[in-house]
Amino acid sequence: MEKTAGILILDDEENILETLKRLFFKETFSIFTTTNYQEALEALKKEEIKVVISDQRMPEITGVEFLKKVKLECPDAVRILMTGHADIRAAEDAINVGEVYRFINKPWNKEDFKGAVCQAVDHYDLVIQNRNLFEETRTKNEELEVLNRKLRDMYEVQKEFTSTVSHELRTPLASMKVTVDLVLSGEPGELNEDQTRFLMKTKNNVDRLTRLINDILDLTKLESGKTQPDISINDLTQTINEVVEIQELAAKEKGLYLRNEIEKRVVNIPFDVDKMHQVLSNLISNAIKFTETGGITVSCINCEKDNCVKISIRDTGQGIKQEDMGKLFQKFQQLGDPRKHIGGTGLGLAICKEIIQCHGGKIWVESEINKGSCFHFILPVQERREG
Ligand SMILES: Nc1ncnc2c1ncn2[C@@H]1O[C@H](COP(=O)(O)OP(=O)(O)OP(=O)(O)O)[C@@H](O)[C@H]1O
Ligand SMILES: [Mg+2]
Incomplete structure (x- = not known):
C-alpha cells in the first residue's frame, strides 16, 4: 500500500515507539519514530509530516520545548503531547499559548489514541485544503480584478x-x-x-x-454620468397624460385602446420631465408596436409603504419568452418577430433603464407569451442624494 505523508513520534522509550508503530500499521499514512529529537527535526525538513507526537518527559528536551521547535520548523503540523498526570499543567499552558494542539494522557487507551491521531490528521488535511481554496480564490480574484480593470x-x-x-x-x-x-x-x-x-x-x-x-x-x-437628469418636483399625472395623448393616434391606427388609470392619491415627485417623457414614450410605443389586438393600459399608483410611485404599462400583445427576459434591457437587443423591428434599434429599453436608475428607481417586466407584457417602474417620492 502506498502510504501518504504521515506522523512523527518522539519518545525516549523504544517499547512505546514499537507499540505505536504496530497501532498505526494498517493506516494509510506513514509513520516515523525516533528517540532522538535532532533526528526528528531533521525528518521534518525532509518529509511532509501532518502530525507530530511527543512525550513530555525525555532526558534531552521536554516535549513542550521540542514541539515549540517543531512549530517554528513546520507550523502546519498538528502537535500532540503525551503526558503523565504530573505534567498536565505544563501541557495545558502549552495549549493555551498555541504550542500544542492537544495532549494525550498516559497511560492511554489504544482506541482513544488512534482516534485522537486520526482526528489530528483530518484536522491537518482540512486546514491545508482550506488554505489551498483560499489561495485559489485569492488568485482568481486578482485575475478577475486585472480583467475588470482592462x-x-x-x-x-x-x-x-x-x-x-x-x-x-x-x-x-x-x-x-x-x-x-x-x-x-x-x-x-x-x-x-x-x-x-x-x-x-x-x-x-x-x-x-x-x-x-x-x-x-x-x-x-x-x-x-455626463448627462445628469434635471430633477425637480413635478406633476407625474400631467406627464403621463401628455405622453398618452401623443401616442393615442398610433394606437388608434392599429385599432388598439390606450387607457389611463392614474390614482387620485398620486403625489408630485422629483423627476426630469423630458427624460420621463422619453421613458413613457418608449414603453408605450413598444406596447403598441408589439400588440395586435386589445390594447394598452397605463397605470400609476402611490406605494406609501415603500415611499415610491409605481407606473405600469400593460399590453395584451405577443408577450416575451421567459429566456429573453434577461436580455431585454441590454443594448441592441431586439427579440421575437424581426418584422416588428422596422425603424427600431433596440436601444429604447436600455435608455429607459439608465434614466430610471439615475432617478434612484427600478424597472422590470412581467410577461406571458401570447397574453401580454407589463413593464413596471418605480420612482422614489423623495430625491435620493448621494452620501
Ligand atoms: N411590450 C413589449 N412586448 C413584447 N416585446 C417587447 C415589448 N417591449 C419590448 N419588447 C422586446 O424588447 C426589444 C427591445 O426593446 P427596445 O425598446 O429596447 O427596442 P426597439 O423598440 O426594438 O427599438 P427602439 O426602442 O430602439 O426603437 C424589442 O425589440 C422587443 O423584442
Ligand atoms: Mg422601443
Missing part, C-alpha cells in the same frame, strides 16, 4: 470613441436633412413623382440614422 479601460475608450464618432456624424446629417427638406419643399424647383418618392426614402433614412445616433449619444452620456 475591461473598464476598454469600455472607457469605446465610450469616448462612440461619443466622438456619433457627434461628428450629427453635423453632416443635420445639413443633409436641411437640404433634403428644402428640395422636397419644391422651392428650388418642381419635383416629379419619382424624384419625390426617392427623396422621401432618403429623408426617412436620414431621420432613422439621426434617431439612432441620438439614442447612442444619449445612452453613452447617461452611462458615463
Whole structure:
C-alpha cells in the first residue's frame, strides 16, 4: 500500500515507539519514530509530516520545548503531547499559548489514541485544503480584478470613441436633412413623382440614422454620468397624460385602446420631465408596436409603504419568452418577430433603464407569451442624494 505523508513520534522509550508503530500499521499514512529529537527535526525538513507526537518527559528536551521547535520548523503540523498526570499543567499552558494542539494522557487507551491521531490528521488535511481554496480564490480574484480593470479601460475608450464618432456624424446629417427638406419643399424647383418618392426614402433614412445616433449619444452620456437628469418636483399625472395623448393616434391606427388609470392619491415627485417623457414614450410605443389586438393600459399608483410611485404599462400583445427576459434591457437587443423591428434599434429599453436608475428607481417586466407584457417602474417620492 502506498502510504501518504504521515506522523512523527518522539519518545525516549523504544517499547512505546514499537507499540505505536504496530497501532498505526494498517493506516494509510506513514509513520516515523525516533528517540532522538535532532533526528526528528531533521525528518521534518525532509518529509511532509501532518502530525507530530511527543512525550513530555525525555532526558534531552521536554516535549513542550521540542514541539515549540517543531512549530517554528513546520507550523502546519498538528502537535500532540503525551503526558503523565504530573505534567498536565505544563501541557495545558502549552495549549493555551498555541504550542500544542492537544495532549494525550498516559497511560492511554489504544482506541482513544488512534482516534485522537486520526482526528489530528483530518484536522491537518482540512486546514491545508482550506488554505489551498483560499489561495485559489485569492488568485482568481486578482485575475478577475486585472480583467475588470482592462475591461473598464476598454469600455472607457469605446465610450469616448462612440461619443466622438456619433457627434461628428450629427453635423453632416443635420445639413443633409436641411437640404433634403428644402428640395422636397419644391422651392428650388418642381419635383416629379419619382424624384419625390426617392427623396422621401432618403429623408426617412436620414431621420432613422439621426434617431439612432441620438439614442447612442444619449445612452453613452447617461452611462458615463455626463448627462445628469434635471430633477425637480413635478406633476407625474400631467406627464403621463401628455405622453398618452401623443401616442393615442398610433394606437388608434392599429385599432388598439390606450387607457389611463392614474390614482387620485398620486403625489408630485422629483423627476426630469423630458427624460420621463422619453421613458413613457418608449414603453408605450413598444406596447403598441408589439400588440395586435386589445390594447394598452397605463397605470400609476402611490406605494406609501415603500415611499415610491409605481407606473405600469400593460399590453395584451405577443408577450416575451421567459429566456429573453434577461436580455431585454441590454443594448441592441431586439427579440421575437424581426418584422416588428422596422425603424427600431433596440436601444429604447436600455435608455429607459439608465434614466430610471439615475432617478434612484427600478424597472422590470412581467410577461406571458401570447397574453401580454407589463413593464413596471418605480420612482422614489423623495430625491435620493448621494452620501
Ligand atoms: N411590450 C413589449 N412586448 C413584447 N416585446 C417587447 C415589448 N417591449 C419590448 N419588447 C422586446 O424588447 C426589444 C427591445 O426593446 P427596445 O425598446 O429596447 O427596442 P426597439 O423598440 O426594438 O427599438 P427602439 O426602442 O430602439 O426603437 C424589442 O425589440 C422587443 O423584442
Ligand atoms: Mg422601443
